[in-house]
Amino acid sequence: MDNLTLLMEGFANALTLQNLLFALIGVLLGTAVGVLPGIGPAMTVALLLPLTYALDVTGSLIMFAGIYYGGMYGGSTTSILLNTPGESSSVVTALEGNKMAKAGRGAQALATAAIGSFVAGTIATAALVFVAPFIVSIAISLGAPSYFAMMMFAFIAVSTVLGTSRIRGLSSLFIGLAIGLVGMDATTGQPRMTFGQPLLAGGIDVVVIAVALFAVGEALWIAAHLRHGKPATIPVGVPWMGKDDWKRSWKPWLRGTAIGFPFGAIPAGGAEIPTFLSYVVEKKLSRHPEEFGKGAIEGVAGPEAANNASAAGTLVPLLTLGLPTTATAAVMIAAFNQYGIHPGPLLFKTEPVLVWTLIASLFIGNTLLLALNLPLAPFWAKLLRIPRPYLYAGILFFAVLGAYAAGLQALNIVILLLIGALGYVARRYGFPVLPIIVGAILGPEMERQLRRSLQISAGDPAALVGEPLAVVMYSAIVIFLVVPPLVRLVRRRWVRRPDVPAGEETKPENADTPDSLVR
Amino acid sequence: MTRRLIGTTIVASTLVLALSACGVTGSASTTATDSGPYKGLQVMVPNAPGSGYDVTGRAAVRVMDEIGVSSGTEVTNLAGAGGTVGLARTLTEKGNPNFLLVMGLGVVGAAYTNEGDAKVADATPIARLIEEAGAIFVPANSPYQTLGDLVAAWKADPANFAVGGGSSPGGPDHLLPMQLADAVGIDPGAVNYIAYDGGGEMLPAILGGKLQFAASGYGEFLEQIKSGELRVLAVTSEERVPVVDAPTLTEEGVDLVFTNWRGLLAAPGITSAERARLVGAVTAMHDSKEWAKVVKDNGWTDSFSTGTAFSSFLTDQDKRVATTLKSLGLV
Numbered sequence: 083m084d085n086l087t088l089l090m091e092g093f094a095n096a097l098t099l100q101n102l103l104f105a106l107i108g109v110l111l112g113t114a115v116g117v118l119p120g121i122g123p124a125m126t127v128a129l130l131l132p133l134t135y136a137l138d139v140t141g142s143l144i145m146f147a148g149i150y151y152g153g154m155y156g157g158s159t160t161s162i163l164l165n166t167p168g169e170s171s172s173v174v175t176a177l178e179g180n181k182m183a184k185a186g187r188g189a190q191a192l193a194t195a196a197i198g199s200f201v202a203g204t205i206a207t208a209a210l211v212f213v214a215p216f217i218v219s220i221a222i223s224l225g226a227p228s229y230f231a232m233m234m235f236a237f238i239a240v241s242t243v244l245g246t247s248r249i250r251g252l253s254s255l256f257i258g259l260a261i262g263l264v265g266m267d268a269t270t271g272q273p274r275m276t277f278g279q280p281l282l283a284g285g286i287d288v289v290v291i292a293v294a295l296f297a298v299g300e301a302l303w304i305a306a307h308l309r310h311g312k313p314a315t316i317p318v319g320v321p322w323m324g325k326d327d328w329k330r331s332w333k334p335w336l337r338g339t340a341i342g343f344p345f346g347a348i349p350a351g352g353a354e355i356p357t358f359l360s361y362v363v364e365k366k367l368s369r370h371p372e373e374f375g376k377g378a379i380e381g382v383a384g385p386e387a388a389n390n391a392s393a394a395g396t397l398v399p400l401l402t403l404g405l406p407t408t409a410t411a412a413v414m415i416a417a418f419n420q421y422g423i424h425p426g427p428l429l430f431k432t433e434p435v436l437v438w439t440l441i442a443s444l445f446i447g448n449t450l451l452l453a454l455n456l457p458l459a460p461f462w463a464k465l466l467r468i469p470r471p472y473l474y475a476g477i478l479f480f481a482v483l484g485a486y487a488a489g490l491q492a493l494n495i496v497i498l499l500l501i502g503a504l505g506y507v508a509r510r511y512g513f514p515v516l517p518i519i520v521g522a523i524l525g526p527e528m529e530r531q532l533r534r535s536l537q538i539s540a541g542d543p544a545a546l547v548g549e550p551l552a553v554v555m556y557s558a559i560v561i562f563l564v565v566p567p568l569v570r571l572v573r574r575r576w577v578r579r580p581d582v583p584a585g586e587e588t589k590p591e592n593a594d595t596p597d598s599l600v601r
Numbered sequence: 602m603t604r605r606l607i608g609t610t611i612v613a614s615t616l617v618l619a620l621s622a623c624g625v626t627g628s629a630s631t632t633a634t635d636s637g638p639y640k641g642l643q644v645m646v647p648n649a650p651g652s653g654y655d656v657t658g659r660a661a662v663r664v665m666d667e668i669g670v671s672s673g674t675e676v677t678n679l680a681g682a683g684g685t686v687g688l689a690r691t692l693t694e695k696g697n698p699n700f701l702l703v704m705g706l707g708v709v710g711a712a713y714t715n716e717g718d719a720k721v722a723d724a725t726p727i728a729r730l731i732e733e734a735g736a737i738f739v740p741a742n743s744p745y746q747t748l749g750d751l752v753a754a755w756k757a758d759p760a761n762f763a764v765g766g767g768s769s770p771g772g773p774d775h776l777l778p779m780q781l782a783d784a785v786g787i788d789p790g791a792v793n794y795i796a797y798d799g800g801g802e803m804l805p806a807i808l809g810g811k812l813q814f815a816a817s818g819y820g821e822f823l824e825q826i827k828s829g830e831l832r833v834l835a836v837t838s839e840e841r842v843p844v845v846d847a848p849t850l851t852e853e854g855v856d857l858v859f860t861n862w863r864g865l866l867a868a869p870g871i872t873s874a875e876r877a878r879l880v881g882a883v884t885a886m887h888d889s890k891e892w893a894k895v896v897k898d899n900g901w902t903d904s905f906s907t908g909t910a911f912s913s914f915l916t917d918q919d920k921r922v923a924t925t926l927k928s929l930g931l932v
Contacts, residue, residue, distance in 0.1 A: 426824020
């Protein structure tokens, strides 16, 4: 285990009192800035980067690792407590996390997010140590057709959680797809639905859409119902995770990590798709599916782990290829460059000490983050004791601030309010809001990959199934779509014929097996 | 209805911006006549953190603060529409002597493709800082060994020849293959250009052999070029580049010189004294050994120019970009 020795050397470099202090400062600052909605991890790192200029390479890398993980985690706090996601990757956390917070389980939601982030971050960083070269060789072999197939899969998987009414769910999805169309077409440069406004050419920021639908939509909803009686203050329950919470969290943490890391490591992965997928998986596998939508802890634990694992996964292409797959990674490359270090295929060979110190720093930053945030969770959760009118005034304030910070444009605030009104209408008439966000995030990405595939093949649709992973994905989709209805059909036939001959009575039990696989 | 609503909101938001701009101008004018270091200089980066403009702008600000030309300079990222949103915002800072916009060839092109009213010519030119030559490169296992091989195959069937670049239409990586096609006698409209979201996203596609060739700045791919995973067939600068072992386009018989460049613009409507002071500060920054190191570390080429030289360069670039985009029907 040559890598292990090198990693130990990295720890030896990183673990000095002074460096630990830098790590602590980094984690604190990163969390603080990350908590502000609209300021995602990339901006957090960019804003705080000048602070590291004064330090030596090791010190700055360590502070950097702290800022990076702190910023990733900070976003989930506002998601859970205020229903105001600070970045697109913590949108899913708000779904169940905020419901938990309202039921007086905010501390548990924050705790499972913190521990899940730690578990995922640690496992994923370890994976980075041992499987990075292997993953990179796979990542390079993936082309646009594979990405398109993967997104189709995510799309179909997520659309199964459209809610009770198919028509309402699909309507929401198409509204989301329409919002996603706004902006300049990346292939031809033609503006679409921009109404001649250059400000709209870049599309509508996903954070603005999410904050509008969740926070503003809900504030309007609460305001509309104030006359029906004084709403009770949100209860704040016990501050710690109970035995049952642990039991229901550990598997989602591990599954979230397994989903998040590979997505982070491939070039077009990002953190949104794995968090959505993790949510769907947890909902399907949960023993308490009825709790989803009302505050299921699995729905926080899984996506939060997926989010952090994908953040660590991002470092795989960064350190082995010099390939920034997210804005945060691009800022990191800029940070490396200032020391004359150029991440690329030779980095592990030319700068081994530095790389392993960075990896050791990531472990340290991750541990400090947990040590800092776990004790704080109950205190954060007490925020919700604020009476509702003031609480929602505060939420609206943060929502507007976040929308403005996302693009420094007053137009964003107008879009926020318009989509917020849409969110209110959706609640009033029972349309689910999650599909709107799914459409707005996945729609443009799918379109890009589909058009890119067809462009490369000069219009030949056969190219879409020209890569092995694409074939695997489409087969999975077919199984996903065909098997459950078949099972239902088989079952219905048996139910309709109660006079079943005795010898065939075992069959319905056989039909159970595939059903439990997809449930 | 919606259109009118949005129209109204634009008016409203412009008003807000104009008001805030007035506020900035009012407070800033008191410090403008000072001769000491700049205090409260604002630098706007019209792109996301980590982008080329961001790296250039933040490095310049760091050097300026380090050598004492300025202190406490504030960098703001205002991404959108290939830099057009940042440019439009700069134009609203009319008369503000403490405002700089980082820009480059991409912003010139985006100002056309986004059909906005903001044009580069409306701002005050300050300086061109650096340039980054482009390169025509292929993966190591590509059959094309020389630019001649590549062009011959490309000419035979342009529709089936996937060309990648890291910018959207109107950006440098899009303009380069179009101008190259034009120079070798291929209709730019027939070029099968595949736009990626930055060089990083394109890298796996070129390494994995999904693209026939890529046209992009070589800076981002220097490590892959060194390790031999990518082969450069030609560089697009006037002279050979020390770090890349490849001929120039002109040496290969193609009459084209193309470089991506980045520089600084100031707000419109500033006095010539205020402009001279900004140029002086940027010149001091450029002359420092710290800046020389930044240029070297990033693999850029120093192409500093100010005054009328830079102004006429801007006009020339504006025309060239407009011609290319017109031939593609994008303007």
